Amino acid sequence: MRAGTTLVGMAGKAVRDLRRPSFPVDVTALRGDTPAGRPGRYPLDLRPMTAGSVLDHERLVVTRAATGETYRNPVSVSLYALAQHTGALAGSRRPAVPDERTTGIQALLTQARWLRAGQDGNGGWRYPVPVPRYGVRPGWYSAMAQGLAVSVMLRGYAATGERSFLDASEGAAELMLRPLAAGGCSHYDRLGRPFLEECPSEPVSHILNGAVFALFGLCELSRHQGTAVHERAADRLRDSLAEFDLGYWTRYDLRHPAPASLAYHCLHTALLTAAGGVLADPRWPAVATTWDRYTRSPAGRLRAAVGKGRFVLRERRAGS
Template sequence: MTALAPIRPWHGVFEPLWWAAGALRKELLDFRFDYPVEVVPAAGAKASLHYYVYSDRLFFDAMEPDADGIPIQRSRQFHTYNPAYIAWYGLMSLERSLRQDVSRQAIAMRQADWLRNHAVARADGSVVWPFTVDWDEGACRLKAPWISAMVQGLAISLLVRAYRITGETELLDQCRGAAVVFARTVADGGVRTIEEGHVVYEEYPGVPSPRVLDGYLFSLLGLYDLATETSDPAIRRLFDEGIDGLTHNLPFWDYKGKWSWYGSHGYLCPPHYHNLNCVLLSSLASLTGEPALQRYADAWTPAHLTAFGRAEVFLFFMLTKNRSRLRHLLRRRTHDHAA
């Protein structure tokens, strides 16, 4: 498993060049159809500590440790704690402990403790882990503090497993509070939107909706974990509504039955997000028995692409990604001039 290490960009006027070169290398030279992320078949049972997917690389290139071993997300724009990454690091450390390195359970529990200590209890009974920085996701601008279905789902998944280890009921109480936002619309401070009469849970709850798929899928797995642990029919109903919305809206993310779009951004998913979409869909298909989920997971599997199909995906990704990047720069310039 990739160890957290400090991120050391170049200093001064050269720092933007360092970030730009890193993005170019990741998109061009590190474009891997076989990105290492895998399904974990042992996950899903009530007593299981396994998580549904495992990767020793995914997201780690954006994290560096603080003095206590808690990951901090560092990017060109900010340097902050990202609760989604903290929960992900905890889940991957726990999975690693179950495979070969038992010492990593302590690392996982340290991340769970951070989530427990930094949870925000709101007046409506919900428990959230808000982002503390403003965030531009395409044309959607989110002002801090803002919440995310992805964060809520990943935090629930880690805290449910921490509860299974410790038996501390406070952890499960926080998870129940975390599920409240799935019943509330974005306008009411939640993460729920309705698309053609079907529920969607938003990773980025703003307008226009970025509608990023992997965050939606992570949120559903968190609800499934909590419903399994508590046998609460209200939580199960939130999960079922989300699965119904996912099944209905899957064509929105589909590119020619061979790849996935990165939400409404107008470009194809880079391979790490696309492979993540495949394994998350496959996991949800196994949990629900919903054939459409497995059908899309199979259709999107990169191993099924021909050489021509791979060339098409790579070239169209580069075209659409850079077109989107240009639009973003023009949008930011227009906004700065208006300000």
């Protein structure tokens, strides 16, 4: 199929399809009315995102790589665990207690125990797959994986009281905040503020959604510890938001100028809305409101679809 025909088809579908991906912000979680030291529902209701998760015979999430092989992706494992935890709490008028073993809590603990057992001596989970887009070979750590695992481990600790879950969360956060040059996941600016890198690369990629997911883990650890370990990362990311704004759409990362897909653009809006509640900072949802207006503009959607289509085609040609 010719490139022009492909782009027209993609753009036309983007304008015709008014259905937007669902990334519900969990307003119950943002109220923060759970008992002290017991994390409640995650800021996003991840159940729609994880509805298609595939489980193996051990009831663990498995992901299919580009090669067709399956592996256990710590991000997918964590997202599913948090979604199941939300479902467990949503089905009860009170948070789950240690001796309550609902299906959702059991699912959370199954994933959490795999994460705990697979955490390496550095405090992380290495990815066994490459990321050609960023020139990254297998064996990399992800701030997104680290931050999501922190959120899972804290809930595992709350559900069981097992100190090893708390130790695992602290180790995951330490690696996440370690500088890239030292094998960690954070790129520091001149003010000493970290950008939490979903896919550490050279040059840096600065992926927006991964950084926000990672930030949520730090926020929850800060709340548990009574510290402010998350504040510098939050300041850096908030000050970077304008760089992701194309004036009509958002960018997936700061390494490539292409607009994000519709799904990721909608996810950006939801994440910033949730971040405003988590951080009690109205500047985040103010940006989200602007980005949501882009989504409602047929002209903006058309322009984004064309730009994204061109980027995908260039990537395919470069890889062929």
